[in-house]
Structure formats: structure tokens, C-alpha cells
Amino acid sequence: MDPLSEVLSLLSTQSSAFAGLKAGGDWAIDFPPPDGIKFNAIVEGVCWLIVEGVEQPIRLEAGDCFLLSRGRAFSLRSNLALPGIQSDAIYRHAVNGIACCGTADAFFLIGGRFAFGDETGLLFDELPPVAIVKNGSDQASVLNWALQRIAHELASPSPGNSIVVQHLGHIMLVQILRIYLAQEGNSTPSWLLAISDPRIGAVIQAIHANPAHSWTVENLAKVAGVSRSTLALRFKQKAGIAPLEYVSRWRMQLATRALKANHTTISSIAQKLGYDSDSAFSHAFKRIMKCSPREYREEAQSMK
Structure with missing residues (x-):
């Protein structure tokens, strides 16, 4: 399995939600900080x-996407001069997950949110607060296909709708x-x-x-096929940490998953991860x- x-398979999805927004005329909507990772596609x-915290507003067109990797409030609007209304005011009236604002005839957006456990740091911590994906790349065709299918599923619910939308949402996140x-x-x-660097x-x-x-x-x-000094420098440049620090952090990712499962002893987990003793x-x-x-396991069990 690739990294x-x-x-992504290790991330425990605590909850996920998908919705659409149709708007038209003059409109502006303020959204609270999302719980988890949020992406929207126009x-x-x-x-x-x-x-919030990003100096310049960003203009988005059909086919563009954005991913919010931090819990920051955000706004969507047709005109920067307009005051925003709270998103709850329109989403409470959503039909089949699609909310309407204004004339609802000129703009359509699909949004998804994944609330993961505490393992998300490895994947998302170093991303900017908002990552913009512009339309036009070859891989965007797969994204657009998933986008259209989610739009169809939201607009025309059928048996199995929820699981189809969730899997399509994962496809969109990866893309x-x-x-x-x-x-x-x-x-x-x-x-x-x-992971995008070959070596x-x-x-x-x-x-x-x-x-x-070891x-x-x-x-x-x-x-990697390079010298030790080259690896140390390149790894730091790409990953932001030293190679052996990455080994330790990845082991802890695996350890937290095993500790949450609660059917393996701590000694067994330590041995499987290459540690000579429980104390190490x-x-x-x-x-x-x-x-x-032990404290981590007890806290994880108390949250269930």
C-alpha cells in the first residue's frame, strides 16, 4: 500500500457530512470554523x-476547489462589499442536503467535511490554512466526475445514497x-x-x-540511493523533520491505533514496533x- x-486508511473518521449550496443575485454567507477537514468545489x-487569517480574498470559478485544513471561519459571497448572513440561517432549510440563497440560479457548490481523530497531524498540519486547487489539470477530470456524481446523489436521493456520497467524498479528498x-x-x-519526492x-x-x-x-x-548527508538534508527540506524522527513519529501513529483497539498489551505493541523494552x-x-x-489508552476508552 502506498503511504x-x-x-488515509489509518485515519479514524469520526463523522462526515456533505451538502450543496445554490445561490444567485447578491449573496454573502458566513460559515463558522469547521469541525475537521473541509473542502468545497465550485x-x-x-x-x-x-x-480568517488569510489577508487577500480569493476568487473562485467553476471547477475550482479549496481545502481548509485548520478550524478557521470563512465566508463565501458574490460581492465583497456585502454583509454576510450566518450559514445556519439557510442550511436549516436545506432540501436533500442542498441549501438555497438568493435566486439560487447562478451558483452551485458541493461541500464535504471529515472530522478525524487525533491522527490527522501527519497529513494536514503543514498544509496552508487554505489550499486552492484550480481547474484545468489532467487529474481534475476525475475530480469533476466525482463532483458531478455527488451533485446527482444529493439532488436525487436513492437507496445507498449515504455510502455512495461518503466514498465519492473520499475520492474527491484524495484528488x-x-x-x-x-x-x-x-x-x-x-x-x-x-511522499511526492521519488527518493x-x-x-x-x-x-x-x-x-x-532498526x-x-x-x-x-x-x-534512497544517496549519501547520508544528502538524505538528511533532502528529508528535512521535504518533510520538515529528520529521517529518524519520522521513524519515531510513524511508530507512534501505529501505536495510538493499537492502543485504541484495547485488545493488545502495551508490551506486545512495544515489541511489534521494534522497542527492546516497555520503558524504551x-x-x-x-x-x-x-x-x-497507559494514560493514552485510558483516555481513548473514556471517550467511547
Whole structure:
């Protein structure tokens, strides 16, 4: 399994929601900070996007998408000078998940939201507050197909509607991440940038394939086919952290999933992740997760 698929499969989706918006005439809507990761795609028309903490408004056209990776309030509007109404005022009257504002004849947007558990940091922490995906790339054709299918499912509910929309939403999320990575100018260190680099991506895939291995910078450099110094520099440039720090963080991603399952002993988890003793595992876990494995498990169980 490739690293992106693996990380997405590890994310525990606590909730998800999908909705549409039709608007027309003069309109402006203010949205509260989303709970989780939110993406919207413009099916028809144009609008302005304003995101809390982002200096300039962003003009969006049909086929454009945006992904909000932080819990920040945002606004959508036809005219920047208009005062906004609260989104609850129109979404409470939504029919089949589609809300209407104004004349509802010039603009159509599909939105999705995923609320994940606490494993999302690896995937989303280094993304900008808003990631814009412009229409026009080759991969956008798959995104547009999923977009049209979600629009159809929302407008014409049929048996199995919810599961179809959820899977299409996952397809859209992956495509948005792929297209964002393919755009020029995305050079801020992040996990997504790292896996898109052939050499660093190969290193990450090797770590994921055998997380319990006694990895060193030297043997990871052999996987990449470069010197130790080159790997250390390039990994830091792409991922924002050192190679062995990534090994530790990935092990903790796997550890938290195992601890939540509650059917494996802490000693067994430590051994499966390559730690020689429970104390070594506990020390590594505390350094990254800021609590002991036992405390993490107890907290996870209390949340169920």
C-alpha cells in the first residue's frame, strides 16, 4: 500500500457530512470554523472566498476547489462589499442536503467535511490554512466526475445514497491532495511534499513497510540511493523533520491505533514496533504524545 493510502486508511473518521449550496443575485454567507477537514468545489458560477487569517480574498470559478485544513471561519459571497448572513440561517432549510440563497440560479457548490481523530497531524498540519486547487489539470477530470456524481446523489436521493456520497467524498479528498501537490510553487515542507519526492517517498514507503526495523540514517540513505548527508538534508527540506524522527513519529501513529483497539498489551505493541523494552517504548511515546501509553489508552476508552 502506498503511504498516502496507508495514512488515509489509518485515519479514524469520526463523522462526515456533505451538502450543496445554490445561490444567485447578491449573496454573502458566513460559515463558522469547521469541525475537521473541509473542502468545497465550485460546480457552477463564481464567488469570493474569505478565510480568517488569510489577508487577500480569493476568487473562485467553476471547477475550482479549496481545502481548509485548520478550524478557521470563512465566508463565501458574490460581492465583497456585502454583509454576510450566518450559514445556519439557510442550511436549516436545506432540501436533500442542498441549501438555497438568493435566486439560487447562478451558483452551485458541493461541500464535504471529515472530522478525524487525533491522527490527522501527519497529513494536514503543514498544509496552508487554505489550499486552492484550480481547474484545468489532467487529474481534475476525475475530480469533476466525482463532483458531478455527488451533485446527482444529493439532488436525487436513492437507496445507498449515504455510502455512495461518503466514498465519492473520499475520492474527491484524495484528488484534491494529488492536484495540490502537482501544482507549482508548493515547496513548504510537509509530509505530502515528502511522499511526492521519488527518493524521499521511497524511504517513507520502506519505513511504513517495516516500522520495527532498526533504521539508521545510513540504511535509509541506501534505500534512497544517496549519501547520508544528502538524505538528511533532502528529508528535512521535504518533510520538515529528520529521517529518524519520522521513524519515531510513524511508530507512534501505529501505536495510538493499537492502543485504541484495547485488545493488545502495551508490551506486545512495544515489541511489534521494534522497542527492546516497555520503558524504551514509554519514553518514546511520552516524548511525542506528551503522555504515557497507559494514560493514552485510558483516555481513548473514556471517550467511547
